[in-house]
Structure formats: C-alpha cells, structure tokens
Amino acid sequence: MIQRSHSHQPSLGILNMKKAGEKFQLLRVPPSEDLSHFIKHYWIIHWDLTGQEPHQQDVVPNPCANLVVQSRRTAFYGVSSTRHSHHLEGRGHVFGVKFRPGGFHPFANIAMDRLTDSSVGTMEILQVGPHMLEEQLLTAEDPEHKVQRIEELFRRIRPDRDESIERINAIVDEIHRNRDILRVEQLSDGFRMSPRSLQRLFKLYVGVSPKWVIRLYRLQNAAEMLEGLDHQDVLELAIDMGYYDQSHFIRDFKAVIGKTPEVYMKER
16 A cells, blocks of 8 residues: 655655665655545655755646644645745654545645645634644554544545546646647637636636646756766757747756756756
8 A cells, every 4th residue: 555655666756766865764655535536645654864965856846735743834835826835854753645636625624726836724724733743643653543533534525526527637647648738728728618617617626727747847847867877968958848949848858856957957
C-alpha cells in the first residue's frame, strides 16, 4: 500500500528530487476506495537534519488542494499559484492529504478561487481543531494508523459523488498527457464545453483557470526537458512549448520554477 518515493517516480512538483531525497523521506499512501473519488493520496514526510544545515525545499504549484498537518501550521490549503519553499531544520515530520483536482470543493462548499493562495481551518471542515489533529497524526508512528484516523474523520463528512470532479480530472489528465494542447479552445472543442463554461467550472472547483493549468504543465515539461539534456537551446525550447518569444518564456519559467532556464540547467 505504501509507496516510498524514488528518483524514477514522478516528482509531483518537488524540484531537484535526487538532492531532496538526501534531505528527507517521502511516503505516499493511496486512499481507500470509498474516498478515492475525492482524495489523490496521503503523503508523509520525515527529516532528520540534526547537526546539518537547514534545507530549503522548492515545490512548484499544482492544481490540487491539500490538508497539511504540521506543528503550528495545520490547515486546508487551496491551490498555490506560484512556486513556494519549505524550510526544514532539526527533526520533524508532516502528514498531508492531497485532493484530486476539484476534489476538495464538495467538502469546502465554497468557490475554490476564494482559497487560492489561502487556507481554511480544520474546525470549519472536519469539526476537529488543529492541535488535536497534530496530536493524533504526528505522534503515531505507523503510517497505516495515521491514514486510518484521517479517513475516519473524512467519512463522517463525506459528500455525495460529484461527476464534475471526474470531468475536471479528465481535462487535467489530457492537459498533462497531450503536449500539443496550448489553448483553452482546444480543450473546449475536445470536451464539448464552451470556454466560458470551462472557466466557470475551474474557478468553482479548482481555484485556477484551465489556461493556468496549461501554462503550468508546459513549464514543468520544459524543466523535465532541461534535466534530461546536456544542452538545450532556450529559444528552441520556448518555441516547442508554444511561446512566441524567448523573454515571455523565461519570465513564466522563473515565475513557476523559481529561476531562469539557464540557472536551472547549471544547478541540475
């Protein structure tokens, strides 16, 4: 059931995964079948940097909400629209719930764009305070016990299945799979929805626009291509990613990845 993260697995937004693996351990646990409509997986991070320098871990955004259980920071977090960093020092661990794109909306029952780059407390959603969650999930050693406890809480408030979640995930999967998708109009044609309907659906359920998701995956693809080659012509890569000029590509790449393509290549 538990999947330990290795370098050949998808990084899921964690930059420089090989180096990161030397600083912390990441486990992913799939949800039980009855919650898999809403939840993508649970994630557990452990680190022990005793006697070492603190580690700053960069994470690129993704179109998913998360519950993060961490000392003094426990909350439900909406989609982060930009790259963010996590400061790790000493010893510690974090427990998280990663929802499928759109999967948190039925629990929150608000337009998800209100939670973009923001958060909501656990009491409002689970009727359980953050300190109690931290006590129950950060002290238990067995990952299975952590998952069992959080699933008990979610089952108490589990909403009905929502077919819009399946449609959103099909759209996001197509964006991720098909690198030829550069415009929202291509999605609206393929999924027989008007661009306005797509925009409203993503605003309500995800918190970001389909255009933002297209841009995100294009830039993640670009970063993967830069990691896999000894040399890459940035102008050629920009054109391959659907950009009309190199400066626009570099600006977007830095906004999402945190550094220019040239610096990213040097620091691989």
